[in-house]
Amino acid sequence: MQFEHLGASPRIHPDAVVAPTAVISGDVTIGAGCHVLHGAVLTAEGGPVVLGAHVIVMENALVRATSANAVRIGDHTLIGTFASIAGATLGDEVFLASGARVFNGARVGRRCEVRINAIVHRQTVLPEGTVVPIGWVAVGDPVQLLSSDQHEQIGAAQPELDFPGYVFGVDRDTPDLMVQLTERYASSLARHAADRRLD
Template sequence: MLLRHRGSDPMIDPAAYVAASAVIVGNVRIAAGARILHGAVITAEDGAVTIGEDTIVMEHALLRGRADHPVHIGAAVMVGPHTHVNGSIVADEAFIATGASLFPGSLVGAGAEVRINGVVQVNTVLEPGAVVPIGWIAVGDPASILSPDRHQEIWAIQCELDFPGTVYGVGREASMRDLMRQQSQFYGAHATDEDVTR
């Protein structure tokens, strides 16, 4: 399904493939040879999403472009099933495995690997060719790659990366009630989406 959102239609190269059960929303550009498989959701909320040539987006992956953090997926990238790419840049020939999570402002270098359930935190820069092992966390610029049992070290770095400001545009003092009211208004823009599937 292709949806017009905030006045923008998806643009898909004729040599790309988008499964009928995938949902492509707004200012999304998909290059030749790209394959978007069943159940994937690619949504340009208020920032663009671009997907390069010969990139594969597997089943049930979510790619979300944001105003300050558009998504750019380079050429020949594998985006695994159930992966979450939110406001991140992924360079050519990277491998993003099943269940990986990439957060706003992050950068995954060319040929890097984020393995199963790996995390690349906000504003983190993963060098070209780097590997985030299964279930590990990359955090910081340049990235420290740490096992999940090192939570205190991860948190010490992550605190400086401003997750609430980067993702939601608020300070840590914002209440959950206020934050969700803001998010409810923001996502309310989908009420006027138009189906432009041809």
């Protein structure tokens, strides 16, 4: 399914294959030889999504750009099932395994591997060839690779990340943080009410 969103329509190379149950919304460019499988969602929420050549987006993966952070995915990259990319840049020949998450402002270098259920945090930079092990968390620039049982180290890195401020424009110390966050986000998402299906 293809949708016009905020006046922009998807651009899909004639050699690309997009499953009929995939959702492609807004300013999305899909390059030559790409395959977007069933249930995948590629949505440009104010910023563009650009897939290079021969990118594979597996079933039920989510690729979302924001007005603050575009998504750019390099050639010959594979996005696994249930993986999620929000406003990040991935280089050429990256492997993002099933359930992996890459957050806003992150940059994943050429030939990196983000393995099953691993996380690349906001504004983290993975140098070329970095491997994030299964279930581990990558944080910062320079990057720290931490296992999921290193709660204190992960927690120590997170306040500096200021996820609510960076992504939603709400100060972490706001007394009604979730009220402010959800109301702002809902207002932004309401722009989909004017979307137009193209196919």
